[in-house]
Amino acid sequence: MTNDSLLLDASQRLEQALKYTSISEDAIESLKFPQTSLNVSIPVRMDDGSLQVFQGYRVRYDDTRGPGKGGVRYHPNVSMDEVQSLAFWMTFKCAALGLPFGGAKGGITVNPKALSRLELERLSRGYIDAIADFIGPDVDILAPDVYTNSMIMGWMMDEYNIIRRHICPAVVTGKPISMGGSLGREAATAMGAYFVIAAMLPKFDQVPQATTVAIQGFGNAGGILAELMFAAGYQVVAVSDSKGGIYAKQGLDIPSVRRRKEATRGIQEPYCDGSVCETKDYDLLTNEELLKLDVDVLIPAALENQITEVNAPDIKAKFIFEVANGPTTSAADKILESKGIYVFPDILVNAGGVTVSYFEWVQNRSGLYWVLEEVNQRLKSRIVEEAEHIWAIARDLTVPLRTAAYIHAISRLGEAISAKGTRDYYVNGHGKH
Template sequence: MTIQAPAHNPSQLSLLSDASSRLEKALHHVVLSNDALGRLRFPKASLSVSIPVRMDDGSLRVFQGYRVRYDDTRGPGKGGVRYHPHVCLDEVQSLAFWMTFKCALLNLPFGGAKGGITLNPKELSRHELERLSRGYIDAIADFIGPDIDILAPDVYTNAMVMGWMMDQYSIIKRKASPGVVTGKPLALGGSQGRDTATAMGAYNVMTHILPKLDQHPGNTTVAIQGFGNAGAALATFLHQAGYRVVAVSDSEGGIYASQGLDIPKIREYKRDSPGERLRQRHSIQSIYCHDTVCNIGEEIISNGDLLKLDVDVLIPAALENQITAANAGEIQARYIFEVANGPISSAADEILDGRGILVFPDILVNAGGVTVSYFEWVQNRNGFYWTEAEVGDRLNTKMVAETAATWAIAQEKSISMRTAAYVHALNRLGEALDAKGTQDDYLS
């Protein structure tokens, strides 16, 4: 099945085509009507906006913003907003496509959506970021809503940004509207457990799967590419459980220690000062160089080196396309759990599969974030809030149930976990799409 992308950016068109190509194998294992296939080929709605912002020096800059709602058959669109220099319509559409299947896989009453603004947020002051965030909502307010399309944090956006966005939407609508945004500060209707949800969901998947592979805390080594919010929290959970985390990295480089790293110590050096995630990181200059994890005192390695380490478990938790046909043949890990979105290309998938390396896909492994976002949305609508323990229990139940179902499909059909995940999601999407009527319903 080929999905349609804007044609002005060949590199991102490749990303979108790569995303849709993952469905080809799954389509051999599902019964999907032509009507459903036709609807999934195109996004339901795409919006491009310009956002004029008065900068602190009095100048005016105009930023480009996007929001794509790929499918809302199963419920309102759901997806994050990222601030990054590489954001473009093609990338946002690809991510909305992935979100469609992620929400179906986790059986959440949402469709897939995504948004973003093209900029380097580190170049803006906090006041400028607030004006930009509120301007983005001014531009897309008629396109979103608690029953239409719900926003969430993503790359270089956080709870503070989500609070600004929710507040601006409420001002426009002249009523409190906490359900339009998830990932908000607790004081503004956020959910307990949301800040570690992606990591905890991944941990739930791993601790359900690894024992099936005879991988237990005492005999399992782990390398994590990406020491941001999700990667750092997941490293902490695994370290606390007794897994040997031997390597971590951030955008500037990484560290490796065969005996295992002191994750709490690294997080202490890496931790941001409160409210400064979008600005300069808080660092201890005598120990911590250039705001990276590369000078803690262990062996210094590059991001590329980390991917090739001889470990039991590799966790890409950074950006897209980190493992491609160019380096897939050098991967030595036995198992890969994708915490980032799209860290492995489809060509690399074929190579890894041929070498017997098991890959557990992003649409399952990193779905803890959108699952707790769903919990937050439910709490906002009900006006009743759960404890952190309740959120954790509900998340574990949901993640384990869908992991077990996907594993069962993979075993029954002798297919990869990625293909099984898409089969599971397509079955749910197809059922919802066909419930609106198919060609057969009109033939008499």
């Protein structure tokens, strides 16, 4: 799938869910297009003295339920269409989790691994210089995403503070703890996914010791989730990163794999240059081969559009938990559904990150900070409650779990949009006191 069709494909999920809702025409019209899109050029003085200009983006899709919220992605394939699609997903993710945010997203078209740390800092600060009037703790809040981390978030917050001439930690979440970050934020996406998996699999009588798992993506989310599942007794038989993966039928020793992965990068480097497939103790396989393994649970935790109509017929897993954003295309969804595969959607499964980002935002604004146990308990309570709501909708309406998640989100968005007044209110006088 080309980037040009990403938002169109994402929008098809909305159309499917609308068949089961009764929200107003005004609400439907409002959700068809992003509210605001910004494209900026970021000039960066490179270490060799040359000037290089990078393209940056920030999209606020909808802010009916609150300020925009969404990460900033550094990747060579970042485009406006991709950022719009991610902002679209964030809109429904925040609504599905009942968070007081709208959806937003940002990104820079860059290969961050090719930059020095000084170049990376100049780029990050330059991005904030370009979009400072477009963001703020009551307007649009940034967070880490693919190839961005707490250090980069710290640079961004610091640059915003310099521009505004006051300390404003709530403009960015996912910051270092010493700069106002929340305990539990770094592991939040993985922790939230684990809570959903642990709550849903028992409904199918799946016990950890008898459940095989393959995880595509061994970065912050996939790596931490692999370790959580290993510790809980699940048989994690395969993991992969951008360079490839490893497989062991008897199950991998995940802590050992993570140590080896970590050992391939310098301790002070912001990015990993190594690969889990450099570990020699197991069979090697490609990312495509991992997706087709005969396992109980498949967890795509890398990039979007990994499961398509081309490879969906070969998927053998019984359950898919989407930790990446948009890893499954709408065409693939239909094939997976016909095969009886349960797909737990991204807007639920990976919502732990934005949920703890919300907690961080609340802590920044109140000046009161929570211990790790409180953060994780609040996360578990919220994400499991919403997972149960979505499960009930899917069961009661006999619809796929993704459609149920969108129905749940659309209902909340529709209520918020209608609260401002709709055509029915103004023309027919409904709602008059």
